[in-house]
Amino acid sequence: MESMSTIAPEPGYASGRARRERIVAEATKLFGRVGFHGATVLEIAAQCGISRAGLLHHFPTKESLLRAVLEERDRAELARFRENGSAARNGLGVLRGMIDLAEYNSKVSGIIELYTVLSAEASAPDHPAHDYFVDRYRRIRTGTIWALTRAKAEGLLVDGTDVTSTAIELTSLIDGLQIQWLLAPDEVDMAGQLRKRIQQLVTVPL
Amino acid sequence: MESMSTIAPEPGYASGRARRERIVAEATKLFGRVGFHGATVLEIAAQCGISRAGLLHHFPTKESLLRAVLEERDRAELARFRENGSAARNGLGVLRGMIDLAEYNSKVSGIIELYTVLSAEASAPDHPAHDYFVDRYRRIRTGTIWALTRAKAEGLLVDGTDVTSTAIELTSLIDGLQIQWLLAPDEVDMAGQLRKRIQQLVTVPL
Numbered sequence: 001m002e003s004m005s006t007i008a009p010e011p012g013y014a015s016g017r018a019r020r021e022r023i024v025a026e027a028t029k030l031f032g033r034v035g036f037h038g039a040t041v042l043e044i045a046a047q048c049g050i051s052r053a054g055l056l057h058h059f060p061t062k063e064s065l066l067r068a069v070l071e072e073r074d075r076a077e078l079a080r081f082r083e084n085g086s087a088a089r090n091g092l093g094v095l096r097g098m099i100d101l102a103e104y105n106s107k108v109s110g111i112i113e114l115y116t117v118l119s120a121e122a123s124a125p126d127h128p129a130h131d132y133f134v135d136r137y138r139r140i141r142t143g144t145i146w147a148l149t150r151a152k153a154e155g156l157l158v159d160g161t162d163v164t165s166t167a168i169e170l171t172s173l174i175d176g177l178q179i180q181w182l183l184a185p186d187e188v189d190m191a192g193q194l195r196k197r198i199q200q201l202v203t204v205p206l
Numbered sequence: 207m208e209s210m211s212t213i214a215p216e217p218g219y220a221s222g223r224a225r226r227e228r229i230v231a232e233a234t235k236l237f238g239r240v241g242f243h244g245a246t247v248l249e250i251a252a253q254c255g256i257s258r259a260g261l262l263h264h265f266p267t268k269e270s271l272l273r274a275v276l277e278e279r280d281r282a283e284l285a286r287f288r289e290n291g292s293a294a295r296n297g298l299g300v301l302r303g304m305i306d307l308a309e310y311n312s313k314v315s316g317i318i319e320l321y322t323v324l325s326a327e328a329s330a331p332d333h334p335a336h337d338y339f340v341d342r343y344r345r346i347r348t349g350t351i352w353a354l355t356r357a358k359a360e361g362l363l364v365d366g367t368d369v370t371s372t373a374i375e376l377t378s379l380i381d382g383l384q385i386q387w388l389l390a391p392d393e394v395d396m397a398g399q400l401r402k403r404i405q406q407l408v409t410v411p412l
Binding site: 116171177 | 239240241242243244319322323325326327328329330339340343344347371374375377378379380381382383385386388389390393394399402403
């Protein structure tokens with residue numbers, strides 16, 4: 001299966017890393033287009049210009065590749081969120097971070113497709129990313145509740161805002177806007193819609 | 207392939223219809239669980255207790271079965287919407303119909319899975335249901351804009367409501383709530399959240 005690696009010179013660390021990154025990038029695109037169930041290791045390998053065995057050398061199963069894709073996205077998303085001052089004590093950094101992420105993701109091919117398709121598929125309890133998505137949404141809801149609670153304590157939310165229900169609303173709105181945007185990118189302004197709704201809840205300009 | 211049909215007595219119209227209904231019901235479940243790409247005709251046939259050839263006798267391709275599933279859902283949804291007085295001149299029937307549908311769908315297994323998984327997959331332009339979903343969302347947006355415009359003309363919306371943007375917001379909210387609910391049914395009250403948001407926009411009790 002892996003005969004190439006015994007003939008060819010051992011690839012260096014840098015080229016091995018570049019290969020892994022390429023595989024993760026192609027897997028991100030294919031999972032986002034046809035879902036985990038619809039994607040095959042063979043097709044991802046072909047997109048990378050390597051053999052199936054060559055891909056399995058880096059990621060022994062399709063599940064391990066899915067995990068790598070999601071971990072990579074988590075890292076990138078968290079870094080971007082921190083840049084937006086998500087730790088700010090008044091909670092507004094998190095809300096601004098949500099808008100910024102919607103804006104950013106709309107310009108980066110494949111990310112929204114990936115989350116939209118996988119989160120839908122993963123609602124099935126036997127999907128390999130089911131626990132990941134259950135946990136991801138819980139984390140997002142908890143983070144949003146934290147931000148809204150902080151903002152409320154600072155008097156930055158309109159009177160009567162229920163933080164738990166609003167957190168679920170905003171998280172849902174983001175996901176739903178992604179679907180609408182994927183199907184009608186010219187008619188749906190994801191970041192604009194989200195900014196508008198959040199601004200209705202916050203008493204200071206965002 | 208279809209040798210059974212030449213040996214067995216020709217099934218009557220009623221039993222042929224029952225068979226078709228059963229196939230559509232099983233396809234609805236499987237498409238909702240693993241998506242169009244992940245589902246196979248063989249597995250749907252097995253769930254119905256018939257052969258692959260037996261299924262293909264009724265639906266010659268997986269695409270034709272997908273079309274039948276979506277047409278069946280459209281019929282059921284439209285009938286339910288009309289029961290809610292969606293034609294009422296002041297537009298409130300449509301808004302009430304949205305809440306009722308969220309409530310109803312949360313009790314009917316498989317429908318929300320189906321729309322959530324297929325609409326996500328179908329964002330890919332080469333998906334067989336791509337045009338269907340582009341058209342479906344355009345129709346839903348148009349219908350919601352119509353209802354909000356009517357309600358606004360009757361003075362039933364809070365001042366300053368932008369009907370187009372609000373229609374996109376509500377449509378997105380419904381889809382996003384479905385994903386959240388699928389992944390955390392005990393924490394997310396789809397119909398309750400939707401009712402709350404619509405009630406914030408409408409000046410009379412819903």
